[in-house]
Amino acid sequence: MLNVGQIEEGFVLDHIKAGKSMDIYEHLGLDKMDCTVAIIKNARSKVMGKKDILKVECDIDTLDLNVLAFIDHNITINVIKNGVIVEKKVLSLPQSVKNVIRCHNPRCITSIEQGLPHIFFLADEATETYRCKYCEEKYNERA
Amino acid sequence: MRHLMSPLDFTTEELSKLFDLANDIEKNPGKYAHACDGKILATCFYEPSTRTRLSFESAMTRLGGSVIGFSDANSSSAAKGESVSDTIRVISAYADICAMRHPKEGAPMVAASRSLIPVINAGDGGHQHPTQTLTDLLTIRSLHGDLNNFTIGLCGDLKFGRTVHSLINALVRYENIKFVFISPPELRVPDYVTDMLDKKQIAYEEVIKLEEVMGDLDMLYMTRVQKERFFNEEDYIRLKDFYILTPEKMELAKENMLILHPLPRVNEISVEVDDDPRAAYFKQAQYGVYVRMALILTLLELA
Numbered sequence: 001m002l003n004v005g006q007i008e009e010g011f012v013l014d015h016i017k018a019g020k021s022m023d024i025y026e027h028l029g030l031d032k033m034d035c036t037v038a039i040i041k042n043a044r045s046k047v048m049g050k051k052d053i054l055k056v057e058c059d060i061d062t063l064d065l066n067v068l069a070f071i072d073h074n075i076t077i078n079v080i081k082n083g084v085i086v087e088k089k090v091l092s093l094p095q096s097v098k099n100v101i102r103c104h105n106p107r108c109i110t111s112i113e114q115g116l117p118h119i120f121f122l123a124d125e126a127t128e129t130y131r132c133k134y135c136e137e138k139y140n141e142r143a
Numbered sequence: 144m145r146h147l148m149s150p151l152d153f154t155t156e157e158l159s160k161l162f163d164l165a166n167d168i169e170k171n172p173g174k175y176a177h178a179c180d181g182k183i184l185a186t187c188f189y190e191p192s193t194r195t196r197l198s199f200e201s202a203m204t205r206l207g208g209s210v211i212g213f214s215d216a217n218s219s220s221a222a223k224g225e226s227v228s229d230t231i232r233v234i235s236a237y238a239d240i241c242a243m244r245h246p247k248e249g250a251p252m253v254a255a256s257r258s259l260i261p262v263i264n265a266g267d268g269g270h271q272h273p274t275q276t277l278t279d280l281l282t283i284r285s286l287h288g289d290l291n292n293f294t295i296g297l298c299g300d301l302k303f304g305r306t307v308h309s310l311i312n313a314l315v316r317y318e319n320i321k322f323v324f325i326s327p328p329e330l331r332v333p334d335y336v337t338d339m340l341d342k343k344q345i346a347y348e349e350v351i352k353l354e355e356v357m358g359d360l361d362m363l364y365m366t367r368v369q370k371e372r373f374f375n376e377e378d379y380i381r382l383k384d385f386y387i388l389t390p391e392k393m394e395l396a397k398e399n400m401l402i403l404h405p406l407p408r409v410n411e412i413s414v415e416v417d418d419d420p421r422a423a424y425f426k427q428a429q430y431g432v433y434v435r436m437a438l439i440l441t442l443l444e445l446a
Contacts, residue, residue: 109253
């Protein structure tokens with residue numbers, strides 16, 4: 001199995017659904033940050049079969065946990081300091097997300113009004129359904 | 144300051160007060176003839192709707208107030224590219240209350256978030272049409288006598304018809320109401336409506352033929368299949384005459400069943416039905432003015 005060295009300061013996102021690590025990489029804006037990132041795809045997992053892992057060397061506060069929770073609240077976040085795990089963060093579905101996803105309803109006001117944030121609210125926790133704040137269109141494609 | 148975006152913005156207790164006020168206006172119009180003296184209503188209609196706009200204008204005029212506004216986007220600054228947010232900030236300086244219709248869903252909500260005056264959603268795309276719903280509720284309460292314990296059939300375009308979505312959202316808060324959705328498969332109620340009914344464990348039935356359920360209904364809410372909601376004219380022509388209410392079909396209905404329709408009617412209710420005492424749709428239009436008068440008074444805190 002491939003080995004990726006441990007990090008000193010930063011965080012490890014574990015239990016990412018296999019194949020979703022690049023989506024998370026983009027949503028967290030890691031492509032724009034000047035830090036070391038290891039992307040591990042299709043790692044073997046006893047529970048999930050296959051999983052992705054992201055290791056990032058930067059301050060945990062730079063993470064937008066809301067975005068992460070929206071994408072997949074089952075992801076485990078291990079906060080690393082001096083090479084050891086000092087905290088495990090548990091995510092829950094956010095009540096709303098702002099400018100993470102866009103409303104694709106052509107009849108929605110967000111399609112024409114400039115500068116309007118795209119806001120989705122959690123309409124049904126059991127089915128993890130989000131709807132546009134303005135037109136209530138269901139968001140179907142969770143990242 | 145309050146706005147009206149959805150029928151759910153008011154609790155059932157608040158709606159009950161609003162309808163009491165509307166009924167009082169109906170009985171004693173003179174008492175309210177100067178209630179809005181010196182007040183201005185702005186009707187900002189980004190798409191044509193003679194009926195709703197005139198109903199608002201009639202309501203404000205009957206309260207002694209004045210009306211300014213525009214009746215389609217081409218005669219407004221929207222044609223020059225002005226945003227809804229900017230328009231409402233300007234309108235806030237000109238008027239005391241605003242009724243907004245917009246083809247884009249959520250536009251009145253954006254306006255309300257920037258407005259210094261109460262904003263009433265007068266219809267936003269295929270989304271909500273709360274003042275029509277208040278009209279429908281007032282009509283049901285006034286003519287049926289109660290907003291609980293009945294079976295209502297909703298017939299026609301249940302997919303794009305915003306009046307239907309708003310009415311369902313409002314009725315689920317009352318007790319023991321059963322919904323019967325009568326539509327072609329192409330125009331079924333959207334999933335968010337049936338999801339909501341499932342979640343609240345409210346009984347509903349979906350059928351294709353009106354005749355199958357006619358005898359079960361305490362009221363029948365007919366809707367028009369709207370040409371502007373179709374992307375394809377062939378689909379419109381194929382579906383528009385799917386459901387036409389005729390005197391023959393009315394023979395299957397209960398003696399006291401109410402026929403409601405948000406109007407305008409095209410041909411989904413045969414004109415021969417107009418003389419049937421169960422036809423309540425023109426009375427419904429009259430209740431539309433009373434309820435808008437009550438709403439204006441309430442939002443301006445003059446009630």
